[in-house]
Amino acid sequence: MDYHLALLFVFAGLGILYFTFLFLSDLTKKRNLNKIKELPFTEQYKSIISKTPHYNKLSMIDQTKLQRSIIYFIHTKKFIGIGLEVTDEMKVLIAFYACLLLLHKQTENCYDNLKSIIIYPYSVIVKQLHSNGGIYAKEQLIIEGQSANDTVVITWHEARRESYHMRHNNLILHEFAHEIDFMDGEIDGIPPIEHSKYDSWVNVLYKEFNTLNSIVLKNRNWGKYTLLGAYAASNEAEFFAVVTERFFESPIALKQHFPELYHEFEDFYQIDTAQLFE
Numbered sequence: 250m251d252y253h254l255a256l257l258f259v260f261a262g263l264g265i266l267y268f269t270f271l272f273l274s275d276l277t278k279k280r281n282l283n284k285i286k287e288l289p290f291t292e293q294y295k296s297i298i299s300k301t302p303h304y305n306k307l308s309m310i311d312q313t314k315l316q317r318s319i320i321y322f323i324h325t326k327k328f329i330g331i332g333l334e335v336t337d338e339m340k341v342l343i344a345f346y347a348c349l350l351l352l353h354k355q356t357e358n359c360y361d362n363l364k365s366i367i368i369y370p371y372s373v374i375v376k377q378l379h380s381n382g383g384i385y386a387k388e389q390l391i392i393e394g395q396s397a398n399d400t401v402v403i404t405w406h407e408a409r410r411e412s413y414h415m416r417h418n419n420l421i422l423h424e425f426a427h428e429i430d431f432m433d434g435e436i437d438g439i440p441p442i443e444h445s446k447y448d449s450w451v452n453v454l455y456k457e458f459n460t461l462n463s464i465v466l467k468n469r470n471w472g473k474y475t476l477l478g479a480y481a482a483s484n485e486a487e488f489f490a491v492v493t494e495r496f497f498e499s500p501i502a503l504k505q506h507f508p509e510l511y512h513e514f515e516d517f518y519q520i521d522t523a524q525l526f527e
Contacts, residue, residue, distance in 0.1 A: 285324045290316040297341045302415050303349060303497070306525040311352060318348035318359050327365045333405065339368055342412045343403060346421035349497070350429060353519035360428060364399040371406050401428065415526075417476075419494050426493035430486055438485030442517060450517070453509045458488045473506040497522055 298304045298319070304312065322344035328335045343366055351359045401424050408420045433441040438458070442450055458481075461474050465482040476499065481491035495503045496514040500522035504511040515521055 285321055286317070288320050288324065290320060293337060294319065294341050297338055298345045300413050301342070301345060302413070303525070304345070307352075315345070315348055315352055318351070319344040322348055322359060326360075326363060329365060329367045331367060331369050333368065333370045335368060338409075339405060342409065343368075343421055346412065346419065347425040347428075350422065350425055350493070350518065360425075362399055362432075363401065363428060365401075367400060367402045369402065369404045371404055401425065415498050417495060417499050419498050422494050422497055423490045426490040427486065430489055436486045438489040440489070440517065446516065450513055453513050454485070454488065454492075457507065457510055458482070458485055461488070476502055476506055500526060 294316075298315075304315075307315065319341060323340045326344075328340055328343075330339075348359050403421060403424065410416075411419045412421065427436060429440050430436045430438065433439070438454060439447075439450065457477075461477055462482045464471055464474050465479045476495060477488075477491060481488045492503070492510060492514060496511065496518065500511070503514075504523040511523070
C-alpha cells in the first residue's frame with residue numbers, strides 16, 4: 250500500500266474515533282442533564298432557602314426558576330470541604346446566592362465553566378512573596394473567599410452568618426460577582442454587557458470608583474461613600490463585587506445615595522432589588 254494512502258487511512262481512523270468520542274460525550278452529557286431536570290426540589294432544600302431574606306420576596310415564577318438552577322448547580326459542581334464535612338445547607342445556600350445573580354441573565358445552566366467550590370470552616374491565612382524594588386518580603390494575607398480560574402473558595406463561618414440576614418456584606422455574592430466579571434475573559438469590573446450599554450457602564454462606575462479612591466487616600470469626607478467602604482477602592486474588580494453586594498443586600502440605601510450606580514446594576518442584573526424590599 251502506498252505510504253501516503255496508509256497515512257491517510259490512519260488519520261481518517263483517528264478522526265472517526267475523535268468525533269465518535271465527542272458524540273458519545275455529548276450524548277452522555279445530555280442524558281445526565283435530563284436526569285438532573287427530573288430531580289425534585291426537596292422540602293429540605295426549600296426550608297433552607299426560605300430562611301434567606303431574598304427568596305420569599307421573589308415571584309412564584311422566579312422562585313421556580315431559581316429552584317431548577319439550584320438543582321443544576323448542586324449536581325454539576327464539585328463541593329470540597331477542607332476541615333469540615335460538606336452539608337446540604339452549604340450546597341443549597343451557595344447555589345442559591347450564586348444563581349440569584351443570574352436569575353434574569355440566562356437559563357438555568359448557570360456557571361457552566363465553574364467546576365469546584367472549596368469550603369473552609371474559617372478564614373484562611375496564606376503566605377505571599379511580595380517584591381518592592383527588588384527587595385522580597387513574605388507577607389500573610391487573610392482570605393475569606395476567592396474566585397480563580399474554575400474554582401471558588403468560600404469560608405463557611407462568614408458565608409452562613411451573612412446568608413440569613415441583610416448585612417451589607419455577602420461573601421457568596423461577592424465571589425460569584427467575580428465569576429460573572431470574568432465571563433468575558435477579564436476581571437476588570439466590566440462584566441459581559443451589550444456594546445450599546447458599555448459607555449454608560451464605564452462612565453458611571455469609573456466616576457464613582459475614582460471618587461471613592463480619592464476619599465480613601467485622604468481618609469476624610471466619606472459621606473455617602475461609607476456605604477461602599479474602603480475595600481471597594483482596591484481596584485475596579487473589587488468595586489464591582491462590593492457594589493453587587495450592596496445592590497442585593499442594601500438596595501434601598503444604594504438607590505437613595507447612588508441612583509446612577511443603582512440604575513446600571515438594575516439594568517445589568519435585570520432585577521429591581523430595591524422594589525423587592527420597599
